[in-house]
Amino acid sequence: MTVLDIRKVGDPVLRRVAEPVTVFDAELHKLVGDLNETLEQSRGAGLAAPQIGVSLRLFAINPDLPGNDARLDHLINPGLEFPDDDEQDGPEGCLSIPGIYLDTKRRMNVVARGLTKHGDPVQIVGAGLLARCIQHETDHLDGVLFIDRQDAAGQERILATLREAAWADAQLKVSPH
Template structure:
Protein backbone atom coordinates (compact mmCIF):
# COMPACT_ATOMS: atom_id res chain seq x y z
CA UNK A 1 0.00 0.00 0.00
CA UNK A 2 1.34 3.42 -0.99
CA UNK A 3 0.11 6.33 1.09
CA UNK A 4 1.77 9.56 0.04
CA UNK A 5 2.15 12.89 1.82
CA UNK A 6 -0.54 15.41 0.98
CA UNK A 7 0.78 18.84 0.00
CA UNK A 8 -0.38 21.70 2.19
CA UNK A 9 -1.54 25.18 1.25
CA UNK A 10 1.46 27.31 0.34
CA UNK A 11 3.03 24.57 -1.80
CA UNK A 12 3.36 26.04 -5.32
CA UNK A 13 2.14 22.83 -7.01
CA UNK A 14 -1.35 23.55 -5.63
CA UNK A 15 -1.49 26.78 -7.65
CA UNK A 16 -0.43 25.42 -11.02
CA UNK A 17 -2.80 24.24 -13.73
CA UNK A 18 -2.47 20.49 -14.21
CA UNK A 19 -1.86 19.13 -17.70
CA UNK A 20 -4.17 16.66 -19.44
CA UNK A 21 -3.30 12.98 -19.35
CA UNK A 22 -2.26 11.72 -22.79
CA UNK A 23 -0.88 8.28 -21.93
CA UNK A 24 -3.20 5.73 -20.37
CA UNK A 25 -0.41 3.45 -19.24
CA UNK A 26 1.08 1.69 -16.22
CA UNK A 27 2.27 5.01 -14.78
CA UNK A 28 -1.28 6.33 -14.80
CA UNK A 29 -2.52 3.13 -13.14
CA UNK A 30 0.09 3.61 -10.41
CA UNK A 31 -0.94 7.25 -9.95
CA UNK A 32 -4.62 6.29 -9.62
CA UNK A 33 -3.73 3.55 -7.12
CA UNK A 34 -1.58 6.00 -5.09
CA UNK A 35 -4.38 8.58 -5.12
CA UNK A 36 -7.07 6.12 -4.04
CA UNK A 37 -4.90 4.60 -1.31
CA UNK A 38 -3.85 8.01 0.01
CA UNK A 39 -7.47 9.17 -0.08
CA UNK A 40 -8.63 6.04 1.73
CA UNK A 41 -6.05 6.54 4.47
CA UNK A 42 -7.04 10.21 4.87
CA UNK A 43 -10.78 9.62 5.22
CA UNK A 44 -11.53 12.43 2.77
CA UNK A 45 -14.12 12.67 0.00
CA UNK A 46 -11.70 13.38 -2.85
CA UNK A 47 -8.05 13.95 -3.67
CA UNK A 48 -6.52 15.53 -6.77
CA UNK A 49 -3.14 14.60 -8.25
CA UNK A 50 -1.57 18.03 -7.51
CA UNK A 51 -2.26 17.38 -3.82
CA UNK A 52 0.35 14.61 -3.97
CA UNK A 53 2.68 16.68 -6.15
CA UNK A 54 1.67 15.35 -9.58
CA UNK A 55 0.61 17.94 -12.14
CA UNK A 56 -1.82 15.76 -14.12
CA UNK A 57 -5.60 16.13 -14.53
CA UNK A 58 -6.64 13.18 -12.37
CA UNK A 59 -8.58 12.94 -9.14
CA UNK A 60 -9.76 10.19 -6.83
CA UNK A 61 -13.22 10.04 -5.28
CA UNK A 62 -14.53 8.13 -2.32
CA UNK A 63 -16.67 5.52 -4.10
CA UNK A 64 -19.11 5.49 -1.15
CA UNK A 65 -20.17 9.13 -1.63
CA UNK A 66 -23.97 9.46 -1.73
CA UNK A 67 -25.19 9.43 -5.33
CA UNK A 68 -22.11 7.68 -6.70
CA UNK A 69 -24.09 4.80 -8.20
CA UNK A 70 -21.19 3.86 -10.48
CA UNK A 71 -18.89 3.46 -7.49
CA UNK A 72 -16.45 5.64 -9.40
CA UNK A 73 -13.14 5.98 -7.55
CA UNK A 74 -11.29 8.23 -10.02
CA UNK A 75 -11.71 10.47 -13.04
CA UNK A 76 -9.10 11.40 -15.65
CA UNK A 77 -9.25 14.67 -17.63
CA UNK A 78 -12.59 15.75 -16.11
CA UNK A 79 -14.77 18.34 -17.79
CA UNK A 80 -17.72 19.69 -15.82
CA UNK A 81 -21.07 20.84 -17.12
CA UNK A 82 -23.80 22.44 -15.04
CA UNK A 83 -27.36 21.55 -16.10
CA UNK A 84 -28.94 24.38 -14.09
CA UNK A 85 -28.13 27.37 -11.90
CA UNK A 86 -29.12 25.86 -8.53
CA UNK A 87 -26.65 26.63 -5.75
CA UNK A 88 -25.86 24.74 -2.55
CA UNK A 89 -24.15 26.09 0.52
CA UNK A 90 -22.52 24.10 3.25
CA UNK A 91 -19.30 23.37 5.06
CA UNK A 92 -16.33 22.43 2.94
CA UNK A 93 -12.84 21.40 3.90
CA UNK A 94 -9.68 20.32 2.13
CA UNK A 95 -7.00 17.75 2.87
CA UNK A 96 -4.43 20.40 1.88
CA UNK A 97 -5.85 22.79 4.50
CA UNK A 98 -6.46 20.38 7.38
CA UNK A 99 -8.91 21.16 10.15
CA UNK A 100 -10.49 24.18 8.47
CA UNK A 101 -14.08 24.11 7.24
CA UNK A 102 -15.91 27.06 5.72
CA UNK A 103 -19.35 27.54 4.26
CA UNK A 104 -18.73 27.41 0.53
CA UNK A 105 -21.20 27.92 -2.28
CA UNK A 106 -21.11 25.43 -5.15
CA UNK A 107 -23.45 24.34 -7.90
CA UNK A 108 -25.97 21.79 -6.66
CA UNK A 109 -25.94 19.67 -9.83
CA UNK A 110 -23.07 18.73 -12.11
CA UNK A 111 -22.29 16.38 -14.96
CA UNK A 112 -18.66 15.30 -15.14
CA UNK A 113 -17.25 13.71 -18.27
CA UNK A 114 -13.82 12.16 -18.41
CA UNK A 115 -12.04 8.85 -18.65
CA UNK A 116 -11.09 5.87 -16.55
CA UNK A 117 -7.43 4.96 -16.05
CA UNK A 118 -7.86 2.60 -19.03
CA UNK A 119 -9.00 5.41 -21.36
CA UNK A 120 -12.67 4.41 -21.34
CA UNK A 121 -15.05 7.39 -21.48
CA UNK A 122 -17.25 7.85 -18.42
CA UNK A 123 -19.94 10.31 -17.39
CA UNK A 124 -21.06 10.95 -13.82
CA UNK A 125 -24.14 12.94 -12.88
CA UNK A 126 -23.91 14.23 -9.35
CA UNK A 127 -25.88 16.28 -6.90
CA UNK A 128 -25.21 17.48 -3.38
CA UNK A 129 -21.99 16.15 -1.84
CA UNK A 130 -20.90 14.27 -4.98
CA UNK A 131 -21.34 17.44 -7.07
CA UNK A 132 -19.46 19.48 -4.45
CA UNK A 133 -16.60 16.98 -4.41
CA UNK A 134 -16.22 16.86 -8.20
CA UNK A 135 -16.17 20.67 -8.37
CA UNK A 136 -13.66 20.91 -5.50
CA UNK A 137 -11.29 18.39 -7.08
CA UNK A 138 -11.59 19.91 -10.56
CA UNK A 139 -10.74 23.28 -8.99
CA UNK A 140 -7.52 21.70 -7.68
CA UNK A 141 -6.65 20.73 -11.26
CA UNK A 142 -7.04 24.41 -12.20
CA UNK A 143 -4.90 25.71 -9.33
CA UNK A 144 -7.95 26.92 -7.36
CA UNK A 145 -8.47 26.24 -3.64
CA UNK A 146 -11.79 26.42 -1.83
CA UNK A 147 -10.54 29.44 0.11
CA UNK A 148 -10.56 31.30 -3.23
CA UNK A 149 -14.35 30.90 -3.28
CA UNK A 150 -14.80 32.89 -0.07
CA UNK A 151 -15.86 36.52 0.09
CA UNK A 152 -13.28 39.05 1.26
CA UNK A 153 -14.25 38.67 4.93
CA UNK A 154 -13.99 34.87 4.64
CA UNK A 155 -10.58 35.13 2.97
CA UNK A 156 -9.30 37.36 5.79
CA UNK A 157 -10.70 34.94 8.38
CA UNK A 158 -9.01 31.95 6.72
CA UNK A 159 -5.64 33.73 6.59
CA UNK A 160 -5.88 34.54 10.30
CA UNK A 161 -6.80 30.94 11.08
CA UNK A 162 -3.95 29.59 8.93
CA UNK A 163 -1.41 31.71 10.80
CA UNK A 164 -2.41 29.88 14.00
CA UNK A 165 -2.28 26.33 12.54
CA UNK A 166 0.55 24.18 13.89
CA UNK A 167 1.42 22.79 10.43
CA UNK A 168 1.40 26.14 8.65
CA UNK A 169 4.65 27.71 7.40
CA UNK A 170 4.03 30.38 4.72
CA UNK A 171 1.04 32.60 4.03
CA UNK A 172 -0.61 31.30 0.85
CA UNK A 173 -1.58 33.26 -2.18
CA UNK A 174 -5.35 33.75 -2.11
CA UNK A 175 -7.05 34.31 -5.43
CA UNK A 176 -10.54 35.32 -6.42
CA UNK A 177 -12.16 32.36 -8.14
CA UNK A 178 -12.99 32.90 -11.83
CA UNK A 179 -16.25 30.91 -11.38
Template sequence: MGPVTVTPIRLIGDPVLRRKAEPVADFDAELQNLVRDLRETLADRRGAGLAAPQLGVSRRVFVIAPQLVEEGTVDHLVNPVLDFPDEEDQDGPEGCLSVPGIYLDTKRRLNVVAKGFTAHGDPVQVVGAGLLARCIQHETDHLDGVLFIDRLDAERQERLLAVTREAHWPDVKVSPH
Protein backbone atom coordinates in the same frame (compact mmCIF):
# COMPACT_ATOMS: atom_id res chain seq x y z
CA MET B 1 -1.60 -5.64 -6.56
CA GLY B 2 1.52 -3.90 -5.25
CA PRO B 3 2.33 -2.61 -1.81
CA VAL B 4 0.17 0.01 -0.11
CA THR B 5 1.19 3.39 -1.48
CA VAL B 6 0.00 6.07 0.92
CA THR B 7 1.71 9.27 -0.19
CA PRO B 8 2.24 12.53 1.76
CA ILE B 9 -0.27 15.21 0.80
CA ARG B 10 1.06 18.57 -0.34
CA LEU B 11 -0.07 21.44 1.86
CA ILE B 12 -1.10 25.00 1.15
CA GLY B 13 1.95 27.01 0.11
CA ASP B 14 3.31 24.24 -2.14
CA PRO B 15 3.54 25.72 -5.67
CA VAL B 16 2.18 22.54 -7.33
CA LEU B 17 -1.23 23.32 -5.80
CA ARG B 18 -1.39 26.63 -7.69
CA ARG B 19 -0.44 25.35 -11.15
CA LYS B 20 -2.85 24.14 -13.81
CA ALA B 21 -2.30 20.38 -14.16
CA GLU B 22 -1.29 18.83 -17.48
CA PRO B 23 -3.83 16.72 -19.40
CA VAL B 24 -3.24 12.98 -19.31
CA ALA B 25 -2.13 11.69 -22.71
CA ASP B 26 -1.07 8.12 -21.90
CA PHE B 27 -3.53 5.73 -20.30
CA ASP B 28 -0.81 3.34 -19.17
CA ALA B 29 0.38 1.47 -16.09
CA GLU B 30 1.87 4.69 -14.68
CA LEU B 31 -1.57 6.33 -14.71
CA GLN B 32 -3.18 3.25 -13.17
CA ASN B 33 -0.54 3.32 -10.40
CA LEU B 34 -1.28 7.01 -9.81
CA VAL B 35 -5.00 6.26 -9.45
CA ARG B 36 -4.15 3.45 -7.00
CA ASP B 37 -1.90 5.80 -5.00
CA LEU B 38 -4.67 8.42 -4.91
CA ARG B 39 -7.25 5.85 -3.74
CA GLU B 40 -5.02 4.45 -1.00
CA THR B 41 -3.94 7.87 0.24
CA LEU B 42 -7.56 9.08 0.25
CA ALA B 43 -8.68 6.00 2.18
CA ASP B 44 -5.88 6.51 4.70
CA ARG B 45 -6.77 10.19 5.21
CA ARG B 46 -10.55 9.56 5.14
CA GLY B 47 -11.30 12.45 2.81
CA ALA B 48 -14.03 12.95 0.21
CA GLY B 49 -11.72 13.33 -2.77
CA LEU B 50 -8.08 13.73 -3.75
CA ALA B 51 -6.46 15.19 -6.87
CA ALA B 52 -3.08 14.30 -8.36
CA PRO B 53 -1.54 17.75 -7.65
CA GLN B 54 -2.13 17.10 -3.94
CA LEU B 55 0.40 14.27 -4.28
CA GLY B 56 2.77 16.54 -6.21
CA VAL B 57 1.81 15.11 -9.62
CA SER B 58 0.71 17.72 -12.16
CA ARG B 59 -1.80 15.54 -14.05
CA ARG B 60 -5.54 16.01 -14.57
CA VAL B 61 -6.85 13.09 -12.51
CA PHE B 62 -8.72 12.77 -9.22
CA VAL B 63 -10.44 10.14 -7.11
CA ILE B 64 -13.68 10.34 -5.14
CA ALA B 65 -14.38 8.47 -1.92
CA PRO B 66 -16.30 5.26 -2.71
CA GLN B 67 -19.14 6.14 -0.33
CA LEU B 68 -19.99 9.17 -2.53
CA VAL B 69 -20.49 7.24 -5.76
CA GLU B 70 -23.12 4.66 -6.65
CA GLU B 71 -22.04 1.05 -6.69
CA GLY B 72 -20.82 0.03 -10.11
CA THR B 73 -19.80 3.56 -11.16
CA VAL B 74 -16.30 4.99 -11.35
CA ASP B 75 -14.55 6.53 -8.36
CA HIS B 76 -12.08 8.56 -10.45
CA LEU B 77 -11.96 10.87 -13.45
CA VAL B 78 -9.16 11.60 -15.88
CA ASN B 79 -9.20 14.88 -17.86
CA PRO B 80 -12.60 15.93 -16.45
CA VAL B 81 -14.76 18.55 -18.11
CA LEU B 82 -17.68 19.93 -16.11
CA ASP B 83 -21.10 21.07 -17.23
CA PHE B 84 -23.82 22.53 -15.05
CA PRO B 85 -27.38 21.54 -16.01
CA ASP B 86 -29.00 24.38 -14.06
CA GLU B 87 -28.30 27.53 -12.06
CA GLU B 88 -29.00 26.08 -8.58
CA ASP B 89 -26.37 26.73 -5.91
CA GLN B 90 -25.58 25.15 -2.58
CA ASP B 91 -23.76 26.72 0.35
CA GLY B 92 -22.24 24.43 2.93
CA PRO B 93 -19.15 23.36 4.85
CA GLU B 94 -16.07 22.48 2.86
CA GLY B 95 -12.55 21.50 3.83
CA CYS B 96 -9.45 20.24 2.09
CA LEU B 97 -6.71 17.75 2.93
CA SER B 98 -4.20 20.35 1.65
CA VAL B 99 -5.63 22.99 4.02
CA PRO B 100 -5.96 20.84 7.16
CA GLY B 101 -8.25 21.80 9.99
CA ILE B 102 -10.08 24.56 8.11
CA TYR B 103 -13.79 24.07 7.31
CA LEU B 104 -15.78 26.99 5.97
CA ASP B 105 -19.09 27.38 4.16
CA THR B 106 -18.37 27.58 0.44
CA LYS B 107 -20.80 28.26 -2.40
CA ARG B 108 -20.85 25.66 -5.19
CA ARG B 109 -23.26 24.58 -7.88
CA LEU B 110 -25.81 22.04 -6.65
CA ASN B 111 -25.71 19.82 -9.76
CA VAL B 112 -22.90 18.83 -12.10
CA VAL B 113 -22.28 16.59 -15.09
CA ALA B 114 -18.63 15.56 -15.34
CA LYS B 115 -17.27 13.93 -18.48
CA GLY B 116 -13.84 12.39 -18.70
CA PHE B 117 -12.10 9.04 -18.90
CA THR B 118 -11.25 6.09 -16.70
CA ALA B 119 -7.63 5.17 -16.03
CA HIS B 120 -7.96 2.71 -18.92
CA GLY B 121 -9.04 5.43 -21.37
CA ASP B 122 -12.73 4.56 -21.50
CA PRO B 123 -15.06 7.58 -21.77
CA VAL B 124 -17.24 8.08 -18.72
CA GLN B 125 -19.82 10.50 -17.37
CA VAL B 126 -20.65 11.13 -13.72
CA VAL B 127 -23.80 13.01 -12.76
CA GLY B 128 -23.67 14.44 -9.27
CA ALA B 129 -25.84 16.43 -6.90
CA GLY B 130 -25.21 17.79 -3.42
CA LEU B 131 -22.05 16.45 -1.77
CA LEU B 132 -20.93 14.51 -4.85
CA ALA B 133 -21.30 17.65 -7.00
CA ARG B 134 -19.35 19.64 -4.40
CA CYS B 135 -16.57 17.05 -4.38
CA ILE B 136 -16.30 16.91 -8.19
CA GLN B 137 -16.09 20.71 -8.39
CA HIS B 138 -13.55 20.88 -5.54
CA GLU B 139 -11.25 18.27 -7.11
CA THR B 140 -11.54 19.78 -10.59
CA ASP B 141 -10.55 23.12 -9.06
CA HIS B 142 -7.37 21.43 -7.78
CA LEU B 143 -6.58 20.49 -11.38
CA ASP B 144 -6.87 24.18 -12.30
CA GLY B 145 -4.67 25.43 -9.44
CA VAL B 146 -7.64 26.70 -7.43
CA LEU B 147 -8.18 25.97 -3.71
CA PHE B 148 -11.56 26.09 -2.00
CA ILE B 149 -10.42 29.12 0.00
CA ASP B 150 -10.31 31.04 -3.30
CA ARG B 151 -14.07 30.48 -3.62
CA LEU B 152 -14.93 32.09 -0.27
CA ASP B 153 -16.75 35.40 -0.14
CA ALA B 154 -14.85 38.40 1.28
CA GLU B 155 -16.16 37.96 4.85
CA ARG B 156 -15.19 34.28 4.96
CA GLN B 157 -11.78 35.02 3.43
CA GLU B 158 -11.12 37.55 6.22
CA ARG B 159 -12.14 34.97 8.82
CA LEU B 160 -9.81 32.41 7.22
CA LEU B 161 -6.86 34.82 7.20
CA ALA B 162 -7.48 35.71 10.85
CA VAL B 163 -7.57 32.03 11.86
CA THR B 164 -4.37 31.21 9.94
CA ARG B 165 -2.54 34.21 11.45
CA GLU B 166 -3.57 33.14 14.97
CA ALA B 167 -2.39 29.59 14.25
CA HIS B 168 0.94 30.92 12.90
CA TRP B 169 0.48 29.26 9.50
CA PRO B 170 2.80 30.19 6.66
CA ASP B 171 1.62 33.25 4.73
CA VAL B 172 -1.74 32.15 3.27
CA LYS B 173 -2.68 33.86 0.03
CA VAL B 174 -6.11 33.76 -1.53
CA SER B 175 -6.26 33.81 -5.32
CA PRO B 176 -8.81 35.96 -7.20
CA HIS B 177 -10.61 32.93 -8.75
Protein backbone atom coordinates in the same frame (compact mmCIF):
# COMPACT_ATOMS: atom_id res chain seq x y z
CA MET C 1 -0.02 0.88 -3.78
CA THR C 2 1.51 3.58 -1.62
CA VAL C 3 0.05 6.11 0.81
CA LEU C 4 1.63 9.44 -0.11
CA ASP C 5 2.04 12.72 1.75
CA ILE C 6 -0.67 15.27 1.09
CA ARG C 7 0.64 18.71 0.15
CA LYS C 8 -0.59 21.57 2.32
CA VAL C 9 -1.76 25.04 1.36
CA GLY C 10 1.28 27.17 0.52
CA ASP C 11 2.82 24.46 -1.68
CA PRO C 12 3.16 25.93 -5.21
CA VAL C 13 1.87 22.75 -6.90
CA LEU C 14 -1.58 23.48 -5.47
CA ARG C 15 -1.74 26.76 -7.41
CA ARG C 16 -0.71 25.44 -10.83
CA VAL C 17 -3.12 24.46 -13.59
CA ALA C 18 -2.53 20.72 -13.99
CA GLU C 19 -1.54 19.19 -17.33
CA PRO C 20 -3.90 16.85 -19.19
CA VAL C 21 -3.17 13.13 -18.95
CA THR C 22 -2.06 11.87 -22.36
CA VAL C 23 -0.46 8.50 -21.59
CA PHE C 24 -2.55 5.64 -20.20
CA ASP C 25 0.05 3.15 -19.01
CA ALA C 26 1.15 1.18 -15.95
CA GLU C 27 2.58 4.35 -14.38
CA LEU C 28 -0.85 6.01 -14.58
CA HIS C 29 -2.51 2.91 -13.12
CA LYS C 30 -0.08 3.10 -10.19
CA LEU C 31 -0.82 6.81 -9.71
CA VAL C 32 -4.57 6.10 -9.61
CA GLY C 33 -3.94 3.34 -7.06
CA ASP C 34 -1.75 5.61 -4.94
CA LEU C 35 -4.39 8.36 -5.03
CA ASN C 36 -7.09 5.92 -3.96
CA GLU C 37 -4.93 4.42 -1.20
CA THR C 38 -3.99 7.88 0.11
CA LEU C 39 -7.64 9.00 -0.04
CA GLU C 40 -8.82 5.91 1.81
CA GLN C 41 -6.18 6.37 4.52
CA SER C 42 -7.11 10.04 4.94
CA ARG C 43 -10.86 9.29 5.08
CA GLY C 44 -11.62 12.16 2.72
CA ALA C 45 -14.27 12.47 0.03
CA GLY C 46 -11.82 13.25 -2.77
CA LEU C 47 -8.16 13.84 -3.57
CA ALA C 48 -6.62 15.46 -6.64
CA ALA C 49 -3.23 14.54 -8.09
CA PRO C 50 -1.74 18.01 -7.33
CA GLN C 51 -2.45 17.33 -3.65
CA ILE C 52 0.18 14.57 -3.78
CA GLY C 53 2.56 16.71 -5.83
CA VAL C 54 1.63 15.46 -9.31
CA SER C 55 0.44 18.20 -11.66
CA LEU C 56 -1.87 16.05 -13.81
CA ARG C 57 -5.63 16.39 -14.42
CA LEU C 58 -6.74 13.43 -12.34
CA PHE C 59 -8.62 12.97 -9.09
CA ALA C 60 -9.85 10.16 -6.89
CA ILE C 61 -13.25 10.18 -5.22
CA ASN C 62 -14.67 7.99 -2.52
CA PRO C 63 -16.78 5.48 -4.45
CA ASP C 64 -19.24 5.31 -1.52
CA LEU C 65 -20.33 8.96 -1.81
CA PRO C 66 -24.12 9.23 -1.92
CA GLY C 67 -25.33 9.24 -5.52
CA ASN C 68 -22.23 7.59 -6.97
CA ASP C 69 -24.23 4.76 -8.50
CA ALA C 70 -21.39 3.90 -10.89
CA ARG C 71 -19.05 3.46 -7.89
CA LEU C 72 -16.43 5.28 -9.95
CA ASP C 73 -13.30 5.96 -7.87
CA HIS C 74 -11.38 8.28 -10.21
CA LEU C 75 -11.76 10.66 -13.13
CA ILE C 76 -9.12 11.78 -15.62
CA ASN C 77 -9.23 15.03 -17.65
CA PRO C 78 -12.66 16.02 -16.31
CA GLY C 79 -14.94 18.48 -18.00
CA LEU C 80 -17.95 19.78 -16.07
CA GLU C 81 -21.39 20.84 -17.21
CA PHE C 82 -24.19 22.16 -15.05
CA PRO C 83 -27.68 21.07 -16.09
CA ASP C 84 -29.43 23.83 -14.10
CA ASP C 85 -28.78 26.90 -11.95
CA ASP C 86 -29.59 25.25 -8.60
CA GLU C 87 -27.02 25.97 -5.88
CA GLN C 88 -26.09 24.53 -2.53
CA ASP C 89 -24.33 26.23 0.36
CA GLY C 90 -22.79 24.03 2.99
CA PRO C 91 -19.67 23.05 4.91
CA GLU C 92 -16.63 22.09 2.93
CA GLY C 93 -13.14 21.08 3.99
CA CYS C 94 -9.91 20.12 2.24
CA LEU C 95 -7.19 17.60 3.00
CA SER C 96 -4.63 20.26 2.02
CA ILE C 97 -6.08 22.68 4.59
CA PRO C 98 -6.65 20.45 7.61
CA GLY C 99 -9.03 21.54 10.32
CA ILE C 100 -10.75 24.31 8.33
CA TYR C 101 -14.40 23.86 7.32
CA LEU C 102 -16.32 26.68 5.69
CA ASP C 103 -19.72 27.14 4.13
CA THR C 104 -18.98 27.20 0.42
CA LYS C 105 -21.42 27.84 -2.39
CA ARG C 106 -21.40 25.25 -5.19
CA ARG C 107 -23.72 24.13 -7.93
CA MET C 108 -26.20 21.49 -6.76
CA ASN C 109 -25.98 19.31 -9.88
CA VAL C 110 -23.11 18.45 -12.18
CA VAL C 111 -22.38 16.25 -15.17
CA ALA C 112 -18.70 15.32 -15.26
CA ARG C 113 -17.20 13.72 -18.34
CA GLY C 114 -13.70 12.34 -18.50
CA LEU C 115 -11.73 9.16 -18.84
CA THR C 116 -10.89 6.09 -16.79
CA LYS C 117 -7.31 4.94 -16.23
CA HIS C 118 -7.80 2.71 -19.28
CA GLY C 119 -8.63 5.72 -21.46
CA ASP C 120 -12.31 4.80 -21.68
CA PRO C 121 -14.83 7.66 -21.72
CA VAL C 122 -17.00 7.92 -18.63
CA GLN C 123 -19.69 10.22 -17.29
CA ILE C 124 -20.76 10.89 -13.70
CA VAL C 125 -24.03 12.64 -12.96
CA GLY C 126 -23.86 13.98 -9.44
CA ALA C 127 -26.04 15.91 -7.03
CA GLY C 128 -25.48 17.24 -3.52
CA LEU C 129 -22.31 15.94 -1.85
CA LEU C 130 -21.09 14.10 -4.96
CA ALA C 131 -21.51 17.27 -7.06
CA ARG C 132 -19.67 19.29 -4.37
CA CYS C 133 -16.80 16.80 -4.32
CA ILE C 134 -16.44 16.72 -8.12
CA GLN C 135 -16.39 20.54 -8.28
CA HIS C 136 -13.92 20.80 -5.39
CA GLU C 137 -11.50 18.30 -6.94
CA THR C 138 -11.79 19.87 -10.39
CA ASP C 139 -10.94 23.22 -8.79
CA HIS C 140 -7.69 21.64 -7.53
CA LEU C 141 -6.83 20.77 -11.14
CA ASP C 142 -7.23 24.45 -12.00
CA GLY C 143 -5.08 25.70 -9.09
CA VAL C 144 -8.11 26.87 -7.11
CA LEU C 145 -8.68 26.14 -3.41
CA PHE C 146 -12.04 26.32 -1.67
CA ILE C 147 -10.82 29.28 0.39
CA ASP C 148 -10.67 31.23 -2.90
CA ARG C 149 -14.46 30.88 -3.10
CA GLN C 150 -14.97 32.91 0.12
CA ASP C 151 -15.63 36.66 0.18
CA ALA C 152 -12.64 38.98 0.75
CA ALA C 153 -13.22 39.39 4.51
CA GLY C 154 -13.58 35.63 4.92
CA GLN C 155 -10.38 35.03 2.96
CA GLU C 156 -8.42 37.39 5.20
CA ARG C 157 -9.72 35.68 8.37
CA ILE C 158 -8.80 32.27 6.95
CA LEU C 159 -5.32 33.39 5.91
CA ALA C 160 -4.68 34.85 9.37
CA THR C 161 -5.75 31.56 10.97
CA LEU C 162 -3.63 29.52 8.57
CA ARG C 163 -0.53 31.65 9.12
CA GLU C 164 -0.73 30.71 12.81
CA ALA C 165 -0.93 26.99 12.06
CA ALA C 166 2.31 25.15 12.72
CA TRP C 167 2.19 23.36 9.34
CA ALA C 168 1.31 26.42 7.22
CA ASP C 169 3.61 28.39 4.94
CA ALA C 170 3.92 32.02 6.09
CA GLN C 171 3.68 33.20 2.43
CA LEU C 172 0.03 32.17 1.99
CA LYS C 173 -2.00 34.08 -0.57
CA VAL C 174 -5.45 33.82 -2.09
CA SER C 175 -5.50 32.88 -5.75
CA PRO C 176 -6.62 35.52 -8.24
CA HIS C 177 -8.86 32.86 -9.90
